[in-house]
Amino acid sequence: MAKIPESTDELTDFILNDILYRLDLDPVDSERLLSYMRDRHEHLFGPHSTYFVLGSYEPPFKYRLDEALDVLNHRHNAYAYLLATQPNLDVSDDIPDLKVKFFLHALYADSIPLILEHDTGGAVAEFGRVERPTLLDRTYLFPRAQDEHYDDDSLLTTQDSILARAVELAYHADDLEEELDVLAERARDHGLDISTQDLESYLESELGGRTPSYSGVITDSLVHLDSLDQCFSWTTTEELEEQLSNVP
Incomplete structure (x- = not known):
């Protein structure tokens, strides 16, 4: 019908x-x-x-x-x-x-x-x-x-944008651990105190340990x-x- x-x-x-x-x-x-x-x-x-x-x-x-x-x-x-x-x-x-x-x-x-x-x-x-x-x-x-919105370095200047990019990487990255290391380094370059472990903990809370796809x-x-x-x-x-x- x-x-x-x-x-x-x-x-x-x-x-x-x-x-x-x-x-x-x-x-x-x-x-x-x-x-x-x-x-x-x-x-x-x-x-x-x-x-x-x-x-x-x-x-x-x-x-x-x-x-x-x-x-x-x-x-x-x-x-x-x-x-x-x-x-x-x-x-x-x-x-x-x-x-x-x-x-x-x-x-x-x-x-x-x-x-x-x-x-x-x-x-x-x-x-x-x-x-x-x-x-x-x-x-x-x-x-x-x-879609990915935060892969431009010029956008990764705040904690919120870094965390949003971590979520996108969880969906799209081939090697998530490596990409999170790079993202944490970018965060530190912008004066943000965010470690790879912080990003992993955030993804755990957002995604419940699931690898989304x-x-x-x-x-x-x-x-x-x-x-x-x-x-x-x-x-x-x-x-x-x-x-x-x-x-x-």
Whole structure:
């Protein structure tokens, strides 16, 4: 389906044909799904703008989702939320309730910001789902360190810029340890008391010990969203907050 279901019959057809595929939906489960939507009506169909925020729930990445919620909820008449905070579906065990719950919320959100920091976990599955025509027009992707901004020595004059460059190196460097040594030396050249160990500790706190990367499948989709002006790279949390202004 290329358009948002506008009636209960269209919604039921969408669930059966686009989400559940060859699974059957018995009358009890069908009524429970419709009841779920009625219960969420005030939140999803009110006079406010709704923002269905997607991304990794793992620490420390969940911190960025919380920041995005805070930024978007400060808008006038805005309701930004995560899937995890929404009530669960009460359906039969053979129904993929989390998948159905995801689409029920995504279908009726005004905008879907997706914050991407690595290419594993639930956020990647969500990325695949929002590329459907039904959702793509309302999806705004925020990949971390897709682009490099701080590789110019003239920009590396403050502690914040040095730390931002360390994050970019974590994504792009072939030999991260060597590159961090060079970066720490640049910091000292600019009178900043930052060691390689300081940079490693910072990356541990930002990335949770993960070596971040994006697979070729992910980067190919990034190109697609970028061509649609719906992809906005960021490195620091402050940059993410600024980039969220691109979500209508």
